[in-house]
Amino acid sequence: MYESVFSTNGVRDRRFRVKIFSLNVDCSNIEHAQHLPPETPARFGELGIVASVQPEHLLDDAESATKKLGIDRAHKGSYLFKSLLAGNGQLALGSDFPVSDINPLGGIKTAMKRIPPVWDTAWIPTERLSLNEALKGYTLSAARACFLDSDLGSLSPGKLADFVILSTDSWDDVVAEESASVEATYVGGVQAYP
Incomplete structure (x- = not known):
């Protein structure tokens, strides 16, 4: 869909926002980009699409994703934080409040550790973020996803x-x-x- 819009209307800074079942054409984000085909992260970067992800959802999804998606698909396509960044995609992190806790400290920890409750190890550890990557996802990238990067996202003069x-x-x-x-x-x- 995005490729069609770009080829028909040219490339510009649209920042579409796609929710699970609806399209809001004022913002180029994929909302809840949490389970993706493995080739998708590179396409996000190529098309300049922002992946909006809620790290705290990983805590519940780790248990259910394998059952719903199958082990191969769940482990190759779930919460591809590092893959999205490696493909030059933007990663905007958020809480999805009131579904999850609004306090970003838990989400930052989850993005870095990826350890669901009662687990001893990280779920897909290769996709863990560094502290700086998680902070950027919750600040600069989240502000950019909503066209607020001139006003929010960093402590800078004029913001x-x-x-x-x-x-x-x-x-x-x-x-x-x-x-x-x-x-x-x-x-x-x-x-x-x-």
Whole structure:
């Protein structure tokens, strides 16, 4: 569908957003891009499409994907974080609140570790993100996916100052289980919580 739109109307910065069953033509994202054919990540990069993924969904999907998709398809096409980035695709991460917790710290940990509850090892460990990749997915890339990259996504002159104060100054603590929390939230430079 995207190739048809591009060939008919030319390449430009559209940022379509496709939800599971509907098309909203104001934004070029594939929403819930969590189970893909293995050749798909390269096509995302070629067409400039943003993959919007909710890392916390991986925690539930790891158990059910194999049953629903089969072991081969589930392990070659589920939550292809690294493959999407390697194919020059954009990866916008989010929570899908209220389905999942709105706090991005859990999603950052999940994107990096990929360890579902009661598992001892990562599900498809080759697709784990680094801390910087996960942070970019939740900030710059997520803002770009919604045409807000001029206003949000980084602490830069001229942008809104949306940020949090964490209970620690160590990213190691953030990644460790239950060892960091949000102490304060600022939106547009104004404290919104607590």
